[in-house]
Amino acid sequence: MSLLSIREMETNIGQYAVLHDVTFDVPEGGVFVLLGRNGAGKTTTLRSIMGLWQPSPGSVTFEGRDITGLVTADIARLGIAYVPENMGIFGGLTVEENLVLATAKGKFDPTRLRRIQDLFPALEKFWTKQAWSLSGGQKQMLSVARAIVEPRALILVDEPTKGLAPSIVAAMDEAFREIAQTATILLVEQNFNFARSLGRDMAVIDDGRIVYRSTMKEFAANTDLLGQLLGLSA
Amino acid sequence: MDNLSDTLGRFGGVNLLPVALAGLSFVLIGAPSSWVTLTVAGLSMGMMLFLMASGLSLVFGLMDVLNFGHSAFISFGAFIAATVLAALGGWLDSDSVLLASAALGLALLAAIAFGLAAGLFFETVIIRPVYRDHLRQILITMGALIVSEQIILAVWGGSPITVPRPPFLEGAWIIGDVSIEIYRVFAFALGAGVFVGLMLLLNRTRIGLLIRAGVENREMVEALGFKINRLFIGAFMLGSALAALGGAMWAGYETLITPALGGEMMIVVFIVVIIGGLGSIQGTLLGAIIVGLTANYVGYLAPKLALASNMILMMAILMWRPSGLRPAIK
Numbered sequence: 001m002s003l004l005s006i007r008e009m010e011t012n013i014g015q016y017a018v019l020h021d022v023t024f025d026v027p028e029g030g031v032f033v034l035l036g037r038n039g040a041g042k043t044t045t046l047r048s049i050m051g052l053w054q055p056s057p058g059s060v061t062f063e064g065r066d067i068t069g070l071v072t073a074d075i076a077r078l079g080i081a082y083v084p085e086n087m088g089i090f091g092g093l094t095v096e097e098n099l100v101l102a103t104a105k106g107k108f109d110p111t112r113l114r115r116i117q118d119l120f121p122a123l124e125k126f127w128t129k130q131a132w133s134l135s136g137g138q139k140q141m142l143s144v145a146r147a148i149v150e151p152r153a154l155i156l157v158d159e160p161t162k163g164l165a166p167s168i169v170a171a172m173d174e175a176f177r178e179i180a181q182t183a184t185i186l187l188v189e190q191n192f193n194f195a196r197s198l199g200r201d202m203a204v205i206d207d208g209r210i211v212y213r214s215t216m217k218e219f220a221a222n223t224d225l226l227g228q229l230l231g232l233s234a
Numbered sequence: 235m236d237n238l239s240d241t242l243g244r245f246g247g248v249n250l251l252p253v254a255l256a257g258l259s260f261v262l263i264g265a266p267s268s269w270v271t272l273t274v275a276g277l278s279m280g281m282m283l284f285l286m287a288s289g290l291s292l293v294f295g296l297m298d299v300l301n302f303g304h305s306a307f308i309s310f311g312a313f314i315a316a317t318v319l320a321a322l323g324g325w326l327d328s329d330s331v332l333l334a335s336a337a338l339g340l341a342l343l344a345a346i347a348f349g350l351a352a353g354l355f356f357e358t359v360i361i362r363p364v365y366r367d368h369l370r371q372i373l374i375t376m377g378a379l380i381v382s383e384q385i386i387l388a389v390w391g392g393s394p395i396t397v398p399r400p401p402f403l404e405g406a407w408i409i410g411d412v413s414i415e416i417y418r419v420f421a422f423a424l425g426a427g428v429f430v431g432l433m434l435l436l437n438r439t440r441i442g443l444l445i446r447a448g449v450e451n452r453e454m455v456e457a458l459g460f461k462i463n464r465l466f467i468g469a470f471m472l473g474s475a476l477a478a479l480g481g482a483m484w485a486g487y488e489t490l491i492t493p494a495l496g497g498e499m500m501i502v503v504f505i506v507v508i509i510g511g512l513g514s515i516q517g518t519l520l521g522a523i524i525v526g527l528t529a530n531y532v533g534y535l536a537p538k539l540a541l542a543s544n545m546i547l548m549m550a551i552l553m554w555r556p557s558g559l560r561p562a563i564k
Contacts, residue, residue, distance in 0.1 A: 050457060076459035088454035090447045092562055101447055102458050106440045146458075 001064065003028040003154060003184050004049070009058030011048045018044045019055070019208045026154070026201075031176060031185045033199035033216060035192070035230060041208040042188040043085055046156045049186075050082050051075045063153065081147035085158040085188075087139050091132030095123050095142055098131050102146040109150075116145045119175045137168035144175060154184050161191045173197055192232055196220050204229045248559045252523045259531040267411035272530045278418035280519075280526025281425025282487060285480030286499060287506040288432060288518045289473020295449040295513015295562050297466050299361055300368055303375035304477055305503065306382035307352060309496030311345035311478025312485035313390050316397040318344045326398050334400035345482035346475045353474025357467050379496065386493040394492045397485045421483050428476065432515050445469055449513035449562045505548045511558030520559050 002025035011019040019041050026032045036042045048055045051072040059068045067075055076082070090098055099116070100106060117124045120141040126134060131142060140160055147155050157176075161169045169191070176185060176198050189195040195202070199216035212219070212229055219225060226232040256273055263269045290304045319326065322337035360378050364370040403417045436442035444465055448455045456462050484499070485491050502525065510521030525544055532543040539546075551559065 052453060052457070071461065072453075072456040073459050073461045076457055082457040084454070084457075088451055088457070090450045090454070092446060092450055093443070097443055097446075101440075101443055101455075104459075 001028075002026060002061075003063060004186065005059075005061040006045075006049070007059045007061070009045070009048060009055040009060065011044055011053050011055045011058075013044070013053060017208070019048065019058075022058070022205070022208070022210055024203045024210050024213060026184060026186050028153075028184055029180070030200040031180050031187050031198040033195045033202040034186065034188045034205060035190075035195060035202060036188075036205040037231065038190070040205045042205055043158055044208075045205065046082070046084075046158050046186070046188055049075075049156060050080065079151070079153040081150075081152040081155045083143050083147050083155065083157040083160060085162065087143040089131045089134075089139050089142050089146075092130060094128050094130055095134070096127050098142055099123075099146055099149050102149045104150055112149060112151075116149065119178060120145055120171075137164050137171075140164060140168070140172065141175075144172070144179075148179055148183070152183050154186060155179065156186050156188075158188045159190060160187070161189065161194050169194060192226075192230060248555075249520065251520070251559070252527055255524060255527050255531070259527070259535070262535055263531070267413075268534065270412045271414065272534055273527065274414050274418055274422075276527035276530035277523065278415075278421040278425075278487070278526070279529065280523035281422045281429075282480055282483050283502060283506050283526055284425050284519050284522035285428060285483060286477050287480075287503045287510075287522055288428075288515055289470075289476040290503055291507045291510060291513060291515065291518040292445065292449075292469050293473045294507060296445060296452075296469050297361075297365070298452075299365070300371045301361065301375050302372060302500065303356065303360070303378035303382065304473070305496035305500035306379050307349050307474045307477035307496075308481035308484070308499050308503070309382065309386055309493065310348055310352065311481030312397075312491050312495055313386055313395070314348050314478070315341040315345045315482030316395050316485050316491060317390075319398050323398060326400055331402050334402060338400045338403075342479060342482050345478040349475035349478030350471045352478075353471035354467065356474065357470040361470065379500075383493050383496065390493065392493060394490045397489050397491060399486050399489065403486070417486060421487060424483065428479070429515070429519055436515060441465075441468070446562070502544060505544050509548055509551050509558055511555075511561030513562030514558075514560045517558055517560030517562070 004026040006025070007023050009019055009022040010017065022041070022045060034042050034045060044053065047053045049060055051067075051070055055068065059066060061067065062078060062080065065078070067078065082088075090101070093101070100108065122138050123141055123145055126138065131139065134142065144157070144160065147157075160172055164172070173194060176187070179185065180198070187195065187198065196216055202214065202216045202219055203210050204212040206229065212225065259272070260266070260269050263272070286308050290301065293299055293301055293304070318341040319337060322340065325333040325337040328334065356378070360374055361371070364374055399417060403420055406413045406415045436446055444455060444460055448462060448465055452462050455465070481495070484495070506521040506525050507518060508521075509524065510517030510519070525547065528543050528547050529540065533540040
C-alpha cells in the first residue's frame, strides 16, 4: 500500500488554476522525487498536501486515511513534516528554540537530538545563536533538522539545495540518505544530479499535470525524456 | 559609519536613545529639579503608553491585524476602573491602606477582566471574518471604535468623570528641590512589572515561544502542528486586557476622563508601536519611553510644538529605521 496517495488533485490560487488532475502515489520508504521545470506546480503540490492550499476537487490519502480538507496543524500531527523552499526558520529564535518548538512536548528525545547533532554538527556550534545569523547552508540544515526532531512518517522537502555551495549539497545528500532509512521523503528538486542520486521512484509534473511516472533509474537512462521533460541535454 | 554603529551596538545601540534624549534635555532645560520632575513624568507616561500599546504590537505583529478599535479597550478600562473606584468610595475614604489598596486592586482587576472578555468577543465576532484583508479590518475596527464610544456615552454620559485615587497614591515626595508624584512612581513600577512578566512569558514559556515564532511565520507554526487560531485568541485577549489596564492607569493619572479618551490615545499608541517595531515587546517599551519623555520635555521647552512632537519623532525615526527601532523580524 502507498504511504501517500494523491487523486485528481486540482488547486486554484486566486483565479488561477495551478494544478489539474494531479494523481500519483508515494510508496513507503526511500526518497520519491517530484521533478519539473520552474512554475510547473511542484511547490503547489507540496503545499496542497500540507493543507496550506486546499485542493478542490481531489483527494489526499495518508496511511490509508483521507486527509483532504484537514487543517495544516492536524496534517502535521499525523506525522507529516514540511521543509519549505524558503526554509521557514524563525530568525528571531535561537537554533535550540527553533528545534524545541518542533518537539511534541517541548523536550528533546536525547537519541534523536544526538542523531541531529551527528548529521549537522554545525548546529551544535551555533546552538544559542539566533537563527537569522546562520549562513544559508546552516539555515537549511536547521530546517531539515526541525523536520526530524520528532518521528515522522513522511517529510515533504522543497528544493533543499537551492543556492547552496557544493560542499553543503554533499552534506545534504548524506543527511537525506540517513533520514530515508527511517522516514519516507517526498523531494521536490531542480538539481537533477542531486535528485538522481537520492531518488528511487519519481514523477514529472508539467503545467500542473503529472506527465510521467517511473523509477529514477529508468528515467535517468532515457536521455530523450530528460531533454523533453526537463530540458536537460545528455 | 559601520564602526560607529558597531561601537554603539556594543553599548546598547538604540536602547541608548532615551538616555541620549534625557542627556540632551538636561542641557537644554538647565534646572536639574525641573529635569528630574519631567523625566519621572515622562517615564511614568511611557510605562502607561507601554501598557496600552504592547497588546496592539503583539496583535499587529502576530495576527497582521490593523485594529483601530484597540483604543476602545483603553476607554472601557478607564471608565470601568473609575466606576469601581467610585462605587468603593467608602474604602478609599477610610484610613485603612489595606481597604484603599483593595479598592484599587479591584478596579484594576475589573478593567483586566473586561479586557479579557471583550477581547474574546472582539476577536471572534469582529476580527476573525476579516483576517488577511487590511481594508476591511480598518473599516470594521473603526466602526467598532465608534460604536464603543457611543456605548460609553450612553452608559456614562458625555460629561467628564472624576476618577478618585487612593489617598496613599496622592501627593508627592519632595527630595530637596525635586518633587516626584507618587502616582507616577506607582505607574512606572506597575508598567515595569508587566514588562518583566511579558518578557518571562515570551522567553521562558512554550506559549511565548509560539507567539514569537508566529510573529515571524504563522504558516510554519501551523506546519509544525500548532493551531494558530487558538494562539490568536489568546494573544488578542492578552492585548485587550493590557490595553484596559493601561486605560485604568491612565484614568488615575488624568483624574478626569471623557468618552473621547480612546480616540485621543489611539494615535499616540499607534506611534509607539510603529516607532518600536511591530511585534516586539522590547521595541514597544523603547518607543513608549521615548514618546513619553519627548512629550514632557517638548511640552516644557517648546509648548507650541508639544502636539506635533510625536509626529516629528515618528517621521525622524522612520526615515532612519523604516521598520522601527527594534522590530521582531530581522
